[in-house]
Amino acid sequence: MPARASQPYAADLKLESCRLEDFEVGRVLGTGSFGRVSLARHRGTGLVCAIKALSKAHIISHLRSERDILRQLDHPLLVRMHGCCQDEQCVYFVMEYVPGGEFFSHLKNKGKLSEEAARLYAGEVLLMFDYLHTQDIVYRDLKPENLLLDAAGHLKLTDFGFAKAIGAKRTYTLCGTPDYLAPEIILNKGHGKAVDWWALGVLIYEMLAGYPPFLDDDPLSTYKKILKGVLTFPPHLSVTARDLIRKLLQVDLSKRYGCLAGGVNDIRSHPWFRPLDFAALKMRTLQAPIRRHQQL
The missing domain is CATH 3.30.200.20 (Phosphorylase Kinase; domain 1)
Incomplete structure (x- = not known):
């Protein structure tokens, strides 16, 4: 219709x-x-x-x-x-109704994004998670399929089937997409809001590389790679992008960005995000890289 x-x-x-x-x-x-x-x-x-x-x-x-x-x-x-x-x-x-369709489809057609485009979309996901976490909600299911593009090409987060109100508590449900699962979810040791920051690191990597960082043919092998936390980067990724991804994909929670004393500000103030005007992003005055009617 x-x-x-x-x-x-x-x-x-x-x-x-x-x-x-x-x-x-x-x-x-x-x-x-x-x-x-x-x-x-x-x-x-x-x-x-x-x-x-x-x-x-x-x-x-x-x-x-x-x-x-x-x-x-x-x-x-x-x-x-x-x-x-x-x-x-x-x-x-x-x-x-969000008319632009799944971000996944656009990303698949393009293969990968420029750092400028990935930065803006990563910034929007950061704002989403910052808001959810202030509401004491952990999302737990970030992936390109759960991001939609509005008519102006900006992201909207959908599908809250795995989201949970947890406050400062931990939850133990195994849920999410294998490529985006944080180590603490796989180990079933209890997890909290930190899993969303891990997933942001995976998304940034996938937007820039065209594939997730722990990709393998079967979920078990993917889990093993996640638990080891060993990262390899395509040569075209910038030094600052690699550094932020490493800081988000820390197996050790005491070292993971978003979980430290500076909280979300540690991520927002990272050099990779420096070119992004977060105030303008929040006001939705920045032009999105992907337009609804444009072919990527």
């Missing part, structure tokens, strides 16, 4: 109560192990949105946790939930 150009995306619109019948449901945007996401339009307001259908066969507490986290969040770099409804089979999350 094509979205009319005149229809608002209205990220801040809240639907306090709604039914599935209130929506005109169109084409499927994506599917996964947890459900199906479809493009839709609210009949009453004309709101273009994405509806995530989740089977009730899943653990109800898991759905409630994701719903409660989505209701709590309010940030321009995070996909928002407008409302939710249900029928006998499914729970439906009515989500903000």
Whole structure:
């Protein structure tokens, strides 16, 4: 179902109560192990949105946790939930529609990004995690597939199925994508917000190299590489990029950037980020490297 150009995306619109019948449901945007996401339009307001259908066969507490986290969040770099409804089979999350598609697809088409482009997108992920962590939420599932591009080419984080409100506590659930798992998740020793900073290091590497740093043919071999923490870099990566990646991909939590006394400021003030104007990035006044209608 094509979205009319005149229809608002209205990220801040809240639907306090709604039914599935209130929506005109169109084409499927994506599917996964947890459900199906479809493009839709609210009949009453004309709101273009994405509806995530989740089977009730899943653990109800898991759905409630994701719903409660989505209701709590309010940030321009995070996909928002407008409302939710249900029928006998499914729970439906009515989500903000982000028209630019998955960052993964753009990255795959391009192969890799310039350091300037990767820096801006890494900065946006840093702002996402900084906000989530101030809300005492750990995300735990960063990967290019969970980053969407808006119409201006900026990132939005989606899929909070593995996100968890933890405060200062640790959690022990094994979850996430193998290439992006932090060592402490693999070892099941308990983990916290530090796993998100590890994942940021993996993302920066993948954006610059075109593949993740611990890539292997099977997950077990990937896990072994992660636990060893041995990094090799393509020759085109700058000295400052290598240094930041090493500091984020520290197996030892006491040495990992984001976990030290300086917190997120250690990452933000690193020389690799020096050319990036974080104030302008936060205000969304910087031009994004990827445009929705451009071919990479």
